[in-house]
Amino acid sequence: MDTTIMYGLPAANHIRNELQQTVTELKDQRITPKISVVIIGDHPASQTYVRIKKKAAEKIGMEADIIQRESTITQDELLRIIDHLNHDPNTHGILVQLPLPEQINDHAILERISPEKDVDGFHPINMGRLAVGEDAFYPCTPFGIMKLLDFYGIDVARQHVVIVGRSHIVGKPVGQMMLNQDATVTYCHSKTEDLSYYTSQADILIVAVGRAHLIGQQDVKKGAVVVDVGNSFQPSGEVLGDVNFDDLQQHASFITPVPKGVGPMTITMLLYNTVKAAKRLMNEGD
Numbered sequence: 184m185d186t187t188i189m190y191g192l193p194a195a196n197h198i199r200n201e202l203q204q205t206v207t208e209l210k211d212q213r214i215t216p217k218i219s220v221v222i223i224g225d226h227p228a229s230q231t232y233v234r235i236k237k238k239a240a241e242k243i244g245m246e247a248d249i250i251q252r253e254s255t256i257t258q259d260e261l262l263r264i265i266d267h268l269n270h271d272p273n274t275h276g277i278l279v280q281l282p283l284p285e286q287i288n289d290h291a292i293l294e295r296i297s298p299e300k301d302v303d304g305f306h307p308i309n310m311g312r313l314a315v316g317e318d319a320f321y322p323c324t325p326f327g328i329m330k331l332l333d334f335y336g337i338d339v340a341r342q343h344v345v346i347v348g349r350s351h352i353v354g355k356p357v358g359q360m361m362l363n364q365d366a367t368v369t370y371c372h373s374k375t376e377d378l379s380y381y382t383s384q385a386d387i388l389i390v391a392v393g394r395a396h397l398i399g400q401q402d403v404k405k406g407a408v409v410v411d412v413g414n415s416f417q418p419s420g421e422v423l424g425d426v427n428f429d430d431l432q433q434h435a436s437f438i439t440p441v442p443k444g445v446g447p448m449t450i451t452m453l454l455y456n457t458v459k460a461a462k463r464l465m466n467e468g469d
């Protein structure tokens with residue numbers, strides 16, 4: 184079977200070029216979209232992602248601030264940083280890089296971010312808006328998956344989408360986005376018995392659990408579309424997906440690689456959400 188590899192960069196660049204144009208127009212109105220990224224501690228992967236976000240934002244003419252604090256920070260101190268950013272008129276988007284140290288309650292932090300600046304789309308108000316099919320800031324990885332499928336001409340309506348993983352960041356919201364676009368959705372997770380029974384029925388399979396090579400050819404229907412959201416870092420420095428790519432290359436009709444598949448889309452949709460937040464501000468002034 185001819186398998187199309189769904190690289191993220193062509194889709195990401197297409198969106199980033201459009202965003203760059205919008206940023207230029209906003210700057211003509213004296214608005215420079217700005218994201219403030221809060222990072223706690225020295226988790227190496229998080230440090231890398233935050234650097235990539237800043238570089239990508241600046242490349243399209245946005246501003247990006249990184250607010251770095253020690254891993255010993257208290258929850259109250261972190262809440263105060265968020266309050267400050269909520270009131271900063273120059274910050275359009277706020278992102279707190281996850282994971283956070285264990286003394287911090289993630290929910291308390293994410294709920295403190297103003298829903299209008301919640302460019303990660305993790306605030307319950309944005310999650311709720313997504314669930315009822317309203318306009319919202321959609322979480323960046325699921326949003327990126329939808330845009331990536333669209334870029335490669337895949338219509339999800341009436342398709343059976345099986346999602347492995349039920350995290351707030353990827354699994355749950357991507358299922359809701361699929362439902363909103365008329366897909367039939369099945370969720371699988373760590374307690375699902377006979378995972379393969381479900382995954383092998385998928386027209387579109389999305390795997391987001393962070394377990395290297397969990398899914399192989401035996402788990403996938405021939406000709407299915409496979410989206411791999413896994414990023415497992417190996418001691419060698421290699422990053423592996425949740426799907427055994429080599430095993431599926433002649434078996435799936437479309438498949439994302441890891442790296443360079445969904446990853447670049449996550450960053451792009453963060454830029455998209457921040458520009459959207461800045462545009463809303465401009466429209467409020469009308």
Ligand SMILES: Nc1nc2c(c(=O)[nH]1)N[C@@H](CN(C=O)c1ccc(C(=O)N[C@@H](CCC(=O)O)C(=O)O)cc1)CN2
Nearest residue numbers: 232279280281282303323422442443444445446447449
């Ligand atoms: N506040 C948030 N925290 C986290 C999120 C998030 O969306 N918001 N998601 C992940 C980390 N993440 C972005 O923050 C992210 C993860 C992976 C990639 C990526 O491009 N991965 C590469 C592979 C890794 C590599 O080569 O270094 C790829 O798939 O091509 C981007 C962003 C958790 N935290």
